[in-house]
Amino acid sequence: MAQNPPPTPLLFDRALLVRRQLRAMALGAETFLFDRVVEDMNDRLAAVKRQFEAAADIWTPGEGLQTDLRRRLPSLARLAPPDSGVEELQLSRGSLDLALSALAFQFVNDLPGVLAQIRRALKPDGLLLAAMIGGDTLTELRQSFAAAEAECEGGVSPRVAPFADLRDIGGLLQRAGLALPVTDVDRVVVRYDNAFALMQDLRRMGATNILIERRRTPSRRATLLKMAQIYAERFADPDGRIRATFDIVWLSAWAPHESQPKPLRPGSAKASLEQAVKKAKG
Numbered sequence: 001m002a003q004n005p006p007p008t009p010l011l012f013d014r015a016l017l018v019r020r021q022l023r024a025m026a027l028g029a030e031t032f033l034f035d036r037v038v039e040d041m042n043d044r045l046a047a048v049k050r051q052f053e054a055a056a057d058i059w060t061p062g063e064g065l066q067t068d069l070r071r072r073l074p075s076l077a078r079l080a081p082p083d084s085g086v087e088e089l090q091l092s093r094g095s096l097d098l099a100l101s102a103l104a105f106q107f108v109n110d111l112p113g114v115l116a117q118i119r120r121a122l123k124p125d126g127l128l129l130a131a132m133i134g135g136d137t138l139t140e141l142r143q144s145f146a147a148a149e150a151e152c153e154g155g156v157s158p159r160v161a162p163f164a165d166l167r168d169i170g171g172l173l174q175r176a177g178l179a180l181p182v183t184d185v186d187r188v189v190v191r192y193d194n195a196f197a198l199m200q201d202l203r204r205m206g207a208t209n210i211l212i213e214r215r216r217t218p219s220r221r222a223t224l225l226k227m228a229q230i231y232a233e234r235f236a237d238p239d240g241r242i243r244a245t246f247d248i249v250w251l252s253a254w255a256p257h258e259s260q261p262k263p264l265r266p267g268s269a270k271a272s273l274e275q276a277v278k279k280a281k282g
Contacts, residue, residue: 017083073098100129
């Protein structure tokens with residue numbers, strides 16, 4: 001008897017994410033990463049020489065993407081981010097020419113499932129273009145907190161979300177049934193006066209800890225001070241300012257279509273590599 005696959009483990013508290021993003025807006029949102037992504041997304045779309053009649057923005061926080069792309073994509077619909085663990089896209093099969101997402105996928109519990117839903121919603125030769133936080137983002141903060149907790153508390157708690165790397169994401173696009181996958185990374189290194197200034201920016205990005213397995217008690221003052229000290233010792237420039245890495249992972253892929261280039265079948269080549277090398281040497 002076939003067994004149902006085990007449920008996807010929930011890493012992120014989606015309801016808490018919504019509250020944190022609302023708090024960030026109330027504090028005065030810090031948008032330098034988002035602004036960079038929107039500008040880059042405009043450039044990438046401009047390089048695609050075709051018209052998109054039916055487009056959807058998948059879970060991008062806020063209205064910034066809508067505001068910026070409305071003139072180019074007047075039919076752009078917005079799917080609001082879910083506030084629960086149910087990550088279901090209310091999209092009909094084959095209803096989209098274009099699916100976009102900006103800085104949302106890093107907080108998805110079941111990214112393979114969401115990509116598969118997008119694949120079903122795309123028309124043949126429809127495009128997915130998205131940017132998410134990934135790679136070595138906040139590696140300096142992660143290392144500093146781990147060292148401080150190990151020294152001050154004798155253990156380490158999860159504070160920074162795990163981020164997917166480039167190879168993982170390329171594999172997920174193929175697994176979802178998308179064709180011609182392309183991934184690349186835009187690395188942004190930002191400098192701050194100290195670790196607490198960085199943490200304040202993360203609050204204003206709505207990007208503080210939303211892991212379900214996060215520590216539920218306030219951080220000890222001694223641990224925070226030690227973290228800031230370690231950060232400054234290991235990741236400061238000669239002028240004393242610290243570095244913080246943000247990796248923006250870009251992913252694009254197409255719903256399969258007969259017009260797209262396809263790899264040759266094994267053994268179908270008409271000339272061997274050995275023959276080509278011999279001919280070149282002759």
